Amino acid sequence: MSDDHDALKAAYGFNFPDEFFAFREFTRTSVGKRLLNALGIRLEGPFQFLDKDEAHIKNPLWASRYYDDPPEFFTVLSGMMDGLHWGYYLDDPNDTRMCVAGFYSNDAFDLSIDGDTLFEVLRNDLEYSYGSALLDIEYGNEKAENQRHCAKLDRLREHLMKHATGDRPEMGEEYTEQYKAGSHRAVVAATRESMGIVVPEALYRSIAGRDFAKHSTPQPSATLVKKCSREALELLEQGFPGAALKLGKDLWISQVGRDACFTLLERAYEALERPLLKQMLGVARDYRTFCDARRK
Incomplete structure (x- = not known):
């Protein structure tokens, strides 16, 4: 073994x-x-x-x-x-x-x-x-x-x-x-896909305004994505990478927010020292690009 x-x-x-x-x-x-x-x-x-x-x-x-x-x-x-x-x-x-x-x-x-x-x-x-x-x-x-x-x-x-x-x-x-599993997970904020984010509470602060996890539409406007992404990255710079992690996960299936999603998650994984997840983000991005090209 x-x-x-x-x-x-x-x-x-x-x-x-x-x-x-x-x-x-x-x-x-x-x-x-x-x-x-x-x-x-x-x-x-x-x-x-x-x-x-x-x-x-x-x-x-x-x-x-x-x-x-x-x-x-x-x-x-x-x-x-x-x-x-x-x-x-x-x-x-x-x-x-x-x-x-x-x-x-x-x-x-x-x-x-x-x-x-x-x-x-x-x-x-x-x-x-x-x-x-x-x-x-x-x-x-x-x-x-x-x-x-x-x-x-x-x-x-x-x-x-x-x-x-x-x-x-x-x-x-x-x-x-x-019987429910995952009791060890200390979720600090909900996300659209229902898994939430797990980070120390001191590393998370919510962005102002809209919480994408609480809205059914998967396609927010480009203007809203830009505004929220900017705020999340500002919070990351202030020592709250959980904000970028949450927003990135909320935008994971958004076509409009895809580029912003990758940027947010990459920065969050770096700040949280999760290199394997940063690597897997690159794998996911390449795989999606491959699949999208095959559909054309």
């Missing part, structure tokens, strides 16, 4: 948690394979890198990337529908604590924290699937098929709990409502 750990650190720039390697071993068992298949979950990114996938060996930071993945997001799993994928989310790569977030790349840009570990993500998705099937049974929708699906998940849950989440007896909606 030490060699794999070092290889991933060299490729991705951070230390993968021990649970990643335990999860990888679990997915190689017959139970793990059946569970992934039942939930329609695929192993991505670092899993493919360790399996010597050519594209991931050649460019690991690019191969499993999605267009709107923020710099903090490193894809590890994907689902079946609407570009669903999960990734380790690193607010600060200098902090070994992380969580696993997910979102649908073909739907609204809204991230959720689905676990502190990959095992918790798997359990969470199992219980969502279980709860959905129970609801369909209640409404009489494909009752026999959903009953078989629930029975299969019951068996797989039992095996999963022998590896992880064994202290969580709840099922279905009761489980998904009971």
Whole structure:
């Protein structure tokens, strides 16, 4: 495992948690394979890198990337529908604590924290699937098929709990409502994609006027972007880089504010001493440029 750990650190720039390697071993068992298949979950990114996938060996930071993945997001799993994928989310790569977030790349840009570990993500998705099937049974929708699906998940849950989440007896909606991840994150300000920013409170001050996280339109005017960006960068110079970080993240999917977004985040990552995120910002920018060129 030490060699794999070092290889991933060299490729991705951070230390993968021990649970990643335990999860990888679990997915190689017959139970793990059946569970992934039942939930329609695929192993991505670092899993493919360790399996010597050519594209991931050649460019690991690019191969499993999605267009709107923020710099903090490193894809590890994907689902079946609407570009669903999960990734380790690193607010600060200098902090070994992380969580696993997910979102649908073909739907609204809204991230959720689905676990502190990959095992918790798997359990969470199992219980969502279980709860959905129970609801369909209640409404009489494909009752026999959903009953078989629930029975299969019951068996797989039992095996999963022998590896992880064994202290969580709840099922279905009761489980998904009971357990929330990411409690270690000290969010100081909300952002449009629902993740917020994690910086020391003393390094954040809000800009005056509009809070983009509280408005539904993703396309603010160029004039407003310029005004707010100028204020955020002034606050950064005064010792409040959190202002630039927040605004940059709020503008992440804005076409009008794209250049300003990259400038804000680059300056914020520099001030916060998060060089890996600055590097990933460059990767994201290059990947978007590549995708945009292919669409023309």
